[in-house]
Structure formats: C-alpha cells, structure tokens
Amino acid sequence: MTITEKILARESGASIVSPGDNIWVNCGILLTHDVCGPGTIGIFQREFGRDAKVFDREKVVILPDHYIFTADEKAHRNIDILRAFVKEQGLPYYYDPGTDSYCGVCHVALPELGHVRPGETIFGTDSHTCTHGALGAFSTGIGNTDAGFILGAGKLLVKVPPTLRFVLDGEMPPYLSAKDLILQIIGDITVDGATYCAMEFTGSAIAALSIDERCTICNMAVEAGAKNGIIAPDQKTLDYVNARTKKPYEPLFSDPDAKVVSERRYDVSRLEPVxxxxxxxxxxxxxxxxxxxxxxxxxxxxxxxxxxxxxxxxxxxxxxxxxxxxxxxxxxxxxxxxxxxxxxxxxxxxxxxxxxxxxxxxxxxxxxxxxxxxxxxxxxxxxxxxxxxxxxxxxxxxxxxxxxxxxxxxxxxxxxxxxxxxxxxxxxx
Amino acid sequence: MPKDTLIRGPVYVLEDNIDTDLLIPACYLNLVPTIPEEYRKLGSYALAGLPDSFPKYASNPDGSTPYPIVIGGRNFGCGSSREHAPIALGAAGAKAVVAESYARIFFRNSVATGEIFPLESEKRLCGEFKTGDQAEVDIEKGTVTRLSDGAVFTLKPVGAVAPVIAAGGMFAYARQIGMIKR
CATH class of the missing domain: 3.30.499.10 (Aconitase, domain 3)
Structure with a gap:
C-alpha cells in the first residue's frame, strides 16, 4: 500500500484498503476557520442538536485567518459565532483574533502549533488543507456539511484515492524554489490532472527541501485537483514535529512495491523559474x-x-x-x-x-x-x-x-x- | 428531502474550469449558509464572479434564477472547498449541473448538501446548448433532452455516491445506514 492507503486503512480499522473503496475514516484533527466555521457549527447544531457536544475537544482546531483586519460587520459577527461555540464546548485550540493567541493563516499555523503529526488524518474546511501532507499526514479539504458531520460523529465517509507518484531528483539550481517545482508539475498534468488522486512527492530533491518548501508543494496539490498531497516523513519531519508536540504518533511509509497509477520523474537541475x-x-x-x-x-x-x-x-x-x-x-x-x-x-x-x-x-x-x-x-x-x-x-x-x-x-x-x-x-x- | 428527478427549463451554458471564485466571489463568504436570510442572499450572488460579458445568472427580481439547469465543461467547481458554491446555485433555484467532469470537493459538497444534482454527461454539451435553450433532465433515465429538436444526450451513471444522493445528502444517508442516531 501507499502511505495514503496505509493511513486511511489504519484510521478505518481495515488491514488493507484499495483505491476506490468507500470507507469510514476516523478524524485526527478537524480544522476550521472564520469563513467556514460558522456554517459548520450551524450544521452541527441543526443536525446533532443544540445541546450536542463535539466528538473530541482535543481534535478540533479553530484558526480564524480569512477576514480579520476588516470593518466588515458580518466578518466580526462570524468571529463572535466561533467564540460563542468555543466557550460553550470548552475547546482548547482556538486562536482568537485581537488576542495574544491569534496566529494567522491556518495552514502555516497548524504545523507551527504542533497539530500536524505524521500518519494522522486531518480534515479541514479549506481546500488548501492538503498542505499538511508535507509532514506525512493524510490531509484534505472538505465542505461545511462534511465538517459538521465530523464535529458530531468524529469520522467521515472517504473514497480511497489512487496515487500519482512524482519523483524529483537532482540538485536545485540557484533561484529555483518549491513553487517552481509545483507550477512545473501542474503545468504538465493540468488543473484536473490529479482529480480525486493522491499526489505523492518523493526523490532526493524533495528530501533536500525544508519543511516550509515541502508545504509549498503539497499546498498546491489541490490546484491539480488532488484529494491530498503527501511526502513521506524523514528525520527533518520528525525533528520539526517533535519540537512542537509531545503527543505520540506513528509515521507510516509507502511500501516499495506499492501500486501507483503513474510515476513522473523530474531532474530539478534542468528546471527554470516559471x-x-x-x-x-x-x-x-x-x-x-x-x-x-x-x-x-x-x-x-x-x-x-x-x-x-x-x-x-x-x-x-x-x-x-x-x-x-x-x-x-x-x-x-x-x-x-x-x-x-x-x-x-x-x-x-x-x-x-x-x-x-x-x-x-x-x-x-x-x-x-x-x-x-x-x-x-x-x-x-x-x-x-x-x-x-x-x-x-x-x-x-x-x-x-x-x-x-x-x-x-x-x-x-x-x-x-x-x-x-x-x-x-x-x-x- | 426527496428531490424531483425530472427537471425542465432553460439552461445556462458555461465552459471548462468554472472555479469557485466565479461561482461565489470571496467578498460574499461573510454570509453564513445556515442563516436563512443569508442563504437566500448567497443565491442572489450565484455566478456573480463571471465576467460581465455573461448574462446575469440570478436575474429574477427576487434574486432567484430563471435557469434551473447549468451546463459546464471539464473540472466544474475547481478551487476552494467553500460549500457556499453549490449552496449559492441551489439557493438561486438551480436543480442540476450537467458537466463533463467535476472538481472533487465541489462534487462532494453538492452531494453532501443535497443542494444540486452534480451530473456528468457522456459527451461535452457546452456546444450543444445555448444559454436560454429549453431542456429536460431525467435523472432516473439518465438523459438530457434538448427540447427544440428532441435531441437526447446521455448522462454517466452516478456511481458510488448514488445512495447518498438518493437519501438526500450526507446526514440523511448516515442516518439511513445507522452511522448516526438522531
């Protein structure tokens, strides 16, 4: 199995899963923000009842980031909806605008805060939730209804994606960056070239990239239509994660003979800024x-x-x-x-x-x-x-x-x- | 709620890669879809991101649309996970989108909310219809008919999500199979 399949198998209680299987997957972290959080909460309360409690307070992270520095009244109203819900539910991981706990953009803050751990599942009400695959997690964007469902049930019906593997080798030339690599790939496979698929990035050029740069790549997997982007954890990943969380986790890795739909190879030393x-x-x-x-x-x-x-x-x-x-x-x-x-x-x-x-x-x-x-x-x-x-x-x-x-x-x-x-x-x- | 599987009316024709910013521009994401008044408002802004060369989609005086059927090309709904996108279409009065293919999250959100039927056509239909043409979508038969001349186009089978669509969305389905109680 690929790393994506292994994570989904473990979190669904199955020993083996295959692309196309529809399985119920446990949620490790549910991430939401100010634009989709209020609607998610609305659905949770409508469907599970006003007195319902979230599935696990430790697994809900709310990072307002979209409409923060604005005079827009509804934007402020939406933050107030989040605050009321956090208080009512006693949620520990809320990062409130206007206070010292405020962080900023959720996909940069989530790993910074130690909420991203290799081998876990992350669902977020934002398409760029695929960023967190850079640390070896299965991480994907969902809508308010699915997020409202997770808030109550702690799991989600997920179709196991087939994997497209991208092997990037060679030495990065000066002034080339991860953004050039992912724009190169998206240019090659087009904006729907990875629809429904996992994009797995590997090779010596990926290994040489910093965590920040790996995040840049996985962040844009959705721009090719992918369900998730993922990079197997290595020592760099573990050092980054261990410096930020004490929570235990168990990384997973693709088997050497894991089946993938396709494999594309790049020699990054030959690429130019795009x-x-x-x-x-x-x-x-x-x-x-x-x-x-x-x-x-x-x-x-x-x-x-x-x-x-x-x-x-x-x-x-x-x-x-x-x-x-x-x-x-x-x-x-x-x-x-x-x-x-x-x-x-x-x-x-x-x-x-x-x-x-x-x-x-x-x-x-x-x-x-x-x-x-x-x-x-x-x-x-x-x-x-x-x-x-x-x-x-x-x-x-x-x-x-x-x-x-x-x-x-x-x-x-x-x-x-x-x-x-x-x-x-x-x-x- | 069970939905009508026979949809008849004028179509609104789009092209490839209709993204979520075209479907509902970010300046309207301050509206919360679960608040009824704001749900209706989202409908009035459906497809407000299209260039001004397109006719207004939600053009009825009450903010609804005269076009219950939207025709698209490849990768319909690409971009953001904003559920506001299928909701804006549904709130405007759209019943179905017929496209060659969908971006994953938009398709999923359409199914999960039950707001619109995201249907896939066997062949590209963007050139087969003009905005305003009368059409009939028969979901049970899996067909789209151009009413001016009776030409029939086939839809792809709905596949694995059929039970979720039939139940009327994610919550209805999960209750049906006993995954959640209430």
Whole structure:
C-alpha cells in the first residue's frame, strides 16, 4: 500500500484498503476557520442538536485567518459565532483574533502549533488543507456539511484515492524554489490532472527541501485537483514535529512495491523559474519569456507563499535594492512576522531589508488579498492591476477585481519582478 | 428531502474550469449558509464572479434564477472547498449541473448538501446548448433532452455516491445506514 492507503486503512480499522473503496475514516484533527466555521457549527447544531457536544475537544482546531483586519460587520459577527461555540464546548485550540493567541493563516499555523503529526488524518474546511501532507499526514479539504458531520460523529465517509507518484531528483539550481517545482508539475498534468488522486512527492530533491518548501508543494496539490498531497516523513519531519508536540504518533511509509497509477520523474537541475499566467494555475510559462509583462503590484504572502523561507528568498534579492512597483508583504502568521525581525541576512533583518527596499507597510498576518475578501482587505485589487503573486490561485477575480490579472510565481521571481516592474527571471537581477 | 428527478427549463451554458471564485466571489463568504436570510442572499450572488460579458445568472427580481439547469465543461467547481458554491446555485433555484467532469470537493459538497444534482454527461454539451435553450433532465433515465429538436444526450451513471444522493445528502444517508442516531 501507499502511505495514503496505509493511513486511511489504519484510521478505518481495515488491514488493507484499495483505491476506490468507500470507507469510514476516523478524524485526527478537524480544522476550521472564520469563513467556514460558522456554517459548520450551524450544521452541527441543526443536525446533532443544540445541546450536542463535539466528538473530541482535543481534535478540533479553530484558526480564524480569512477576514480579520476588516470593518466588515458580518466578518466580526462570524468571529463572535466561533467564540460563542468555543466557550460553550470548552475547546482548547482556538486562536482568537485581537488576542495574544491569534496566529494567522491556518495552514502555516497548524504545523507551527504542533497539530500536524505524521500518519494522522486531518480534515479541514479549506481546500488548501492538503498542505499538511508535507509532514506525512493524510490531509484534505472538505465542505461545511462534511465538517459538521465530523464535529458530531468524529469520522467521515472517504473514497480511497489512487496515487500519482512524482519523483524529483537532482540538485536545485540557484533561484529555483518549491513553487517552481509545483507550477512545473501542474503545468504538465493540468488543473484536473490529479482529480480525486493522491499526489505523492518523493526523490532526493524533495528530501533536500525544508519543511516550509515541502508545504509549498503539497499546498498546491489541490490546484491539480488532488484529494491530498503527501511526502513521506524523514528525520527533518520528525525533528520539526517533535519540537512542537509531545503527543505520540506513528509515521507510516509507502511500501516499495506499492501500486501507483503513474510515476513522473523530474531532474530539478534542468528546471527554470516559471510563472502561471492568468487565469489558471496550469498556464505555465518560463519567467524569462514573460519579460514583456509589465506589472503594477507584487504580492508576497499566503499559506503557500508567506512562510519565513519565502521571505528569506525575497529578501535575498531585495537586499540593498529598491522596488519599482507597489510591493505588498503579508507574513502568514505571527511567528513568521516575528521571524521577519529575528532573521538576518548579513546582519540586516528581513523587515529592514524590505522597508529599505520601499515596500508598502508590512501587513499583519492573515489571508489578506490572496482571495480578495471584503472591500477593505489589505492588497485587494479594485481595477485592472497586473499582479505577480506568491499565492496559489490566479482565477478571474481571485484577488478582488475581475479585471485584474494574476501571475503566480515563486518568492524569488516575485521579488525580482518587484525590482524591475516587469516579470523577471530571478537569475537576471 | 426527496428531490424531483425530472427537471425542465432553460439552461445556462458555461465552459471548462468554472472555479469557485466565479461561482461565489470571496467578498460574499461573510454570509453564513445556515442563516436563512443569508442563504437566500448567497443565491442572489450565484455566478456573480463571471465576467460581465455573461448574462446575469440570478436575474429574477427576487434574486432567484430563471435557469434551473447549468451546463459546464471539464473540472466544474475547481478551487476552494467553500460549500457556499453549490449552496449559492441551489439557493438561486438551480436543480442540476450537467458537466463533463467535476472538481472533487465541489462534487462532494453538492452531494453532501443535497443542494444540486452534480451530473456528468457522456459527451461535452457546452456546444450543444445555448444559454436560454429549453431542456429536460431525467435523472432516473439518465438523459438530457434538448427540447427544440428532441435531441437526447446521455448522462454517466452516478456511481458510488448514488445512495447518498438518493437519501438526500450526507446526514440523511448516515442516518439511513445507522452511522448516526438522531
């Protein structure tokens, strides 16, 4: 069996499962946030009763992150719904906006807080829940109804996905990053190339990646339609997890002879920086072939592109230089935000590098303009902006305005573009 | 609740990769679908993310849609897990989507909520219909008929989720098989 099948087998009480089996799987962690949490709670209360208790208080994590820094009244009302539910149920893992416990973007905070453990199952009311497969968990996005069901029942009917294996070997060239790797893959297999499947990433190039970078890859598995992305845990994973949780866990690994639907191999040393052109993540082009594209805004943030390592990459290019266009920096979490001050390149903090380069005032951590949101959202587009962004989706209207154009790129490419004002291969600055 | 399996009315024709931001833009995700007034409001914003070159979907004065059937291409509903997407369609009065293929979470949410029937056509239908054409979807027979000339197109069998659809959603199904009590 593959790692995905083994986790699903263990959590369904079966010794063997096969792709296509419909099985009831125990939930290890249920993750929700401010946009889908209130609806999930509404369904839980409607279906299980007003006096119902959640299946396991230790397994529910609520990380508001979407509409935090806004005057929108309903957004505030929604946070209040979460607060009331947390109080009523006595939930220990709630990270409240406006308090010291607030974290920011749920998919960066969940592993930071030690809620992601290899071999476990994670269901989240957000499609990018697939991020957490980077630590060897089975992790997938679900809707409010399924989440409301899990809140009461602690399990979910799951179809076992077939696995597509991606073997990435070779040494990463300078200025190539995990974002380039996953945009390369999505460009190859298209936005529905992995529909219903597990995407398993392996090979020496994956092993060499940091946890942050592995998260970037698994985060975007859903952009190819996948149910989950997954990377087998190694010592790097265990060190990361053990530093953040004392809870016991048991990693699982794919058998060497596990059956997969397909295997694609990449020599990353031959790859070049790429972008995804509007309006789909599979519209891949080489960054150096898009020099003619003038941009009006650069955005560095989100669950896939707002981690500390993303800002280290951007800062390497921006150090001692000035940006040519409006450049927005949104750290995903408060830990990342702190890291901007604590992490230094040649003695200069990332924050100082960005400020000296002339970026807009650094925003507080949240999903911000990655998905548009309320009209007063930081960085939201309102006109015909052309944006290079480290986020994960470039759909029409994704960042707010239907007229704006979004190019997805790595933090290196985004930073290089910020410096020149047109799409720029980071090797050229 | 059991649903009518014969749907008749004008179709609204889309294309490939209709994503959840087109189905319900993020600025409306502050609406909570389980609050009845906000459920109705979500319906009035169904497909509000489409470029302005498309006719308004929820164009009736009361915020509902004149088009109970939506026709799409490949990968319908790709993107976010926002259940607001199938709910917006359902709240607007859509009964069925007929597409070549679906993104996983959208399909799942459509089935789990029972808001709309996510049906798969054997062949691509985007070129076979124009927005406003009258059609009849017969779920039991597995057909879509173009009423102007009687042309019949086949739907794929529903497959493993048939019992969940037949029960009317995830909770109804789980109760039926005794997985949950109430």
């Amino acid at each position: 972008v995804a052109r509007p309006h789909l993540p599979d519209r891949r082009a080489l960054a150096r072939e898009c020099r003619d594209v003038k941009v009006t805004q650069v955005y560095i943030g989100s669950c896939t592109g707002g981690k500390l390592e993303d800002f280290v990459m951007a800062a390497k290019l921006m150090k001692g230089r000035k940006v040519a266009v409006r450049t927005l920096i949104v750290p995903a979490t408060r830990t990342v935000e702190q890291g901007l001050s604590d992490t230094r390149i040649d003695g200069q903090s990332l924050r100082s590098i960005f400020e000296s380069a002339g970026v807009e005032p650094i925003a507080p951590p949240s999903c911000a303009a990655c998905l548009g949101g309320p009209y007063d959202t930081f960085g939201r587009t309102h006109g015909k902006e052309v944006v290079v962004s480290t986020t994960n989706r470039n759909f029409i209207g994704r960042m707010g305005s239907k007229e704006s154009q979004i190019y997805l790129a790595s933090p290196y490419t985004a930073a290089a573009t910020a410096l020149t004002g047109h799409i720029t291969d980071p090797r050229d600055v």
